[in-house]
Amino acid sequence: MTLPPLANELEYKALSVIRGDFGNGEERKEKLGVDYQVIQNEVNKMYKNDFYIKKYKIRNKIY
Numbered sequence: 001m002t003l004p005p006l007a008n009e010l011e012y013k014a015l016s017v018i019r020g021d022f023g024n025g026e027e028r029k030e031k032l033g034v035d036y037q038v039i040q041n042e043v044n045k046m047y048k049n050d051f052y053i054k055k056y057k058i059r060n061k062i063y
Contacts, residue, residue: 017040017043018046
């Protein structure tokens with residue numbers, strides 16, 4: 001499956017968080033370091049707007 005190009009690195013990292021690459025809770029905070037809050041805000045925005053579902057047309061699997 002070919003995905004549309006991501007807008008930027010922030011979007012890529014946010015999708016990686018949604019996919020679970022950075023764990024959750026304190027593990028995620030440690031792995032994302034100083035970028036944690038910015039990336040988490042993007043994740044929250046994506047969920048709020050159903051961004052990753054609409055743009056990538058996938059519900060059960062995040063690439």
